[in-house]
Amino acid sequence: xxxxxxxxxxxxxxxxxxxxxxxxxxxxxxxxxxxxxxxxxxxxxxxxxxxxxxxxxxxxxxxxxxxxxxxxxxxxxxxxxxxxxxxxxxxxxxxxxxxxxxxxxxxxxxxxxxxxxxxxxxxxxxxxxxxxxxxxxxxxxxxxxxxxxxxxxxxxxxxxxxxxxxxxxxxxxxxxxxxxxxxxxxxxxxxxxxxxxxxxxxxxxxxxxxxxxxxxxxxxxxxxxxxxxxxxxxxxxxxxxxxxxxxxxxxxxxxxxxxxxxxxxxxxxxxxxxxxxxxxxxxxxxxxxxxxxxxxxxxxxxxxxxxxxxxxxxxxxxxxxxxxxxxxxxxxxxxxxxxxxxxxxxxxxxxxxxxxxxxxxxxxxxxxxxxxxxxx
Numbered sequence: 001x002x003x004x005x006x007x008x009x010x011x012x013x014x015x016x017x018x019x020x021x022x023x024x025x026x027x028x029x030x031x032x033x034x035x036x037x038x039x040x041x042x043x044x045x046x047x048x049x050x051x052x053x054x055x056x057x058x059x060x061x062x063x064x065x066x067x068x069x070x071x072x073x074x075x076x077x078x079x080x081x082x083x084x085x086x087x088x089x090x091x092x093x094x095x096x097x098x099x100x101x102x103x104x105x106x107x108x109x110x111x112x113x114x115x116x117x118x119x120x121x122x123x124x125x126x127x128x129x130x131x132x133x134x135x136x137x138x139x140x141x142x143x144x145x146x147x148x149x150x151x152x153x154x155x156x157x158x159x160x161x162x163x164x165x166x167x168x169x170x171x172x173x174x175x176x177x178x179x180x181x182x183x184x185x186x187x188x189x190x191x192x193x194x195x196x197x198x199x200x201x202x203x204x205x206x207x208x209x210x211x212x213x214x215x216x217x218x219x220x221x222x223x224x225x226x227x228x229x230x231x232x233x234x235x236x237x238x239x240x241x242x243x244x245x246x247x248x249x250x251x252x253x254x255x256x257x258x259x260x261x262x263x264x265x266x267x268x269x270x271x272x273x274x275x276x277x278x279x280x281x282x283x284x285x286x287x288x289x290x291x292x293x294x295x296x297x298x299x300x301x302x303x304x305x306x307x308x309x310x311x312x313x314x315x316x317x318x319x320x321x322x323x324x325x326x327x328x329x330x331x332x333x334x335x336x337x338x339x340x341x342x343x344x345x346x347x348x349x350x351x352x353x354x355x356x357x358x359x360x361x362x363x364x365x366x367x368x369x370x371x372x373x374x375x376x
Contacts, residue, residue, distance in 0.1 A: 011251075013138065017204075018247035020140040020148055021262050024201040025239025027152035028210075029217030031159065031197040032239075033232045034190060036218040037170050042097065043085075043191070044214035046104040048198045048207050050081030052111030055202065056118060067147045071199050078195035081107050086188065108207070137204040137247065137258035148200045155196040158189070166190055167228060205259035213239065216266040223277035242266035299367055301336045302345060306364035309356055318355040 009015065035043055051074035058073020059065060081103045088099040159166065168176035169186045177183050194214065201210050221234035246262030275283050301324060308319045325333050337354050340346040345360030356364065 014247060014251050016140050016142055016145055017137045017251075017258055018244045020145045020204055021137060021243030021247045021258065022240040023145060023148045023152055023243070024204050024213060025217065025241070025243035025262070025266070026236045027148075027155060027239075028197040028201060028213040029221070029235035029237070029239030030156060030232050031193050032214035033218040033221065033228070033235045034166060034170055035194055035214060036222060037228075040096075041215045042100045042211075043194060044198060045211035046085070046100040046107075047078045047081055047191075047195050048202070048210035048214075049104045049111070050107035051075070051078040051195070051199050051202060052207050053077050053107055053114055054080075054111075054199075056111055056114040060114070060118070067144045067203065070203075071147065071151060074199035074202055075195055077107065078199060079192055082188065082191040082195060086191075111207075136206075137250075137262075140204065144203065151196060152200050155193045158193060162186070162189070170228075205262060209259055209263045212263045212266065216263070216270050217242070220266070220270040220273040223273040223280045226279070238266065238269050242269060297332060297336045298340060298343075301333060302340060302360065302364050303367055305346065305354065305356060306361070306368060309361075315361055316355045316357075318349040318353040321352045321354065324354075 032044065035041060054073040054075070054077025055070050056073075057077070058070050061073075062069050085096075085099050085103050088094050088102065089096050094102070165176070165181055165186050168179075168181060169183055169190060173183050176186075197214060198210050201213055205213055217235040217239035218231070220238050221231045224234055225231050242265040243262055245265045247258055249265070250256040250258040250261040273281070275281050278284055304324055305319060308323060309315055309317055321333060321337070324337075337346055337348075340360065341348060341354075345357055345363055346354050347357050349355055
């Protein structure tokens with residue numbers, strides 16, 4: 001751990017890659033929250049594939065592999081794909097999922113064709129463009145990280161300025177329209193922000209894996225909270241942590257690619273969130289379900305003990321636990337009696353004999369009277 005921390009602080013390559021991956025995770029996590037809430041998770045996959053021809057065309061037109069040039073090309077292509085998606089859904093009978101598949105395949109196929117054409121040309125300057133398929137975070141330079149931070153910061157600034165409008169768009173579009181907000185323009189703008197989140201991460205994790213960075217942090221954050229503001233902050237935090245963790249872990253091995261490791265880290269966070277989140281976690285849900293089933297057994301066991309007591313003159317006559325097991329027809333009687341004892345409704349006479357207390361007798365009478373009244 002000390003060595004990793006030392007590398008993070010003083011090793012130029014690891015520090016640059018970690019900062020770039022953290023910037024990517026922070027921006028994509030915050031913006032991806034709205035994609036997840038609007039059930040447009042596949043949008044990230046389509047837009048990341050649509051950005052590939054923009055990268056290649058930007059290089060073909062300028063001959064430059066400067067990060068800003070390629071980001072602009074990717075953003076324009078992604079934005080064009082977004083407009084195509086919106087118009088296909090609006091003016092045709094094709095559903096959104098089918099339109100996403102069309103945009104993804106057509107734009108990605110075009111990008112691969114252009115990339116293959118460039119690779120067969122004698123111009124050596126095109127070397128490295130194929131890294132946008134799977135990403136190569138190790139090639140990030142300080143100026144690349146600065147570019148990612150500036151572009152991503154502008155996207156987050158727009159998100160902050162139009163926070164209320166984007167909330168209306170995500171949760172009640174019709175109400176926003178009734179208030180006079182240009183919901184169609186806001187829709188295009190929000191999708192444009194998605195495109196920005198995608199294109200700044202192409203060099204780090206690539207076209208193939210970028211959709212995971214847009215969806216996974218938000219999916220993990222959704223398990224922990226029901227408030228939008230906290231969800232956005234958590235998604236940004238999870239994305240940044242996975243970026244730094246992926247960069248550090250990939251530095252431990254010679255053949256570990258940073259992009260896939262970052263995606264595996266955020267996938268691990270999603271898995272932990274799905275299992276352990278207090279409100280939605282599968283483990284806690286199972287525990288609550290078991291507790292609820294056990295609580296439902298309290299009243300039947302108390303009523304059965306009361307019914308057995310009525311067969312004797314002494315209302316506090318003790319009964320063997322096996323007699324209660326016979327009447328209830330199931331297990332867990334001992335645990336139920338222990339809970340009833342904690343409530344002060346029954347008392348343990350010895351290891352296997354139990355009796356009602358005065359409070360338990362009153363509660364049992366109340367329950368029995370209530371059942372009779374409901375039946376009548």
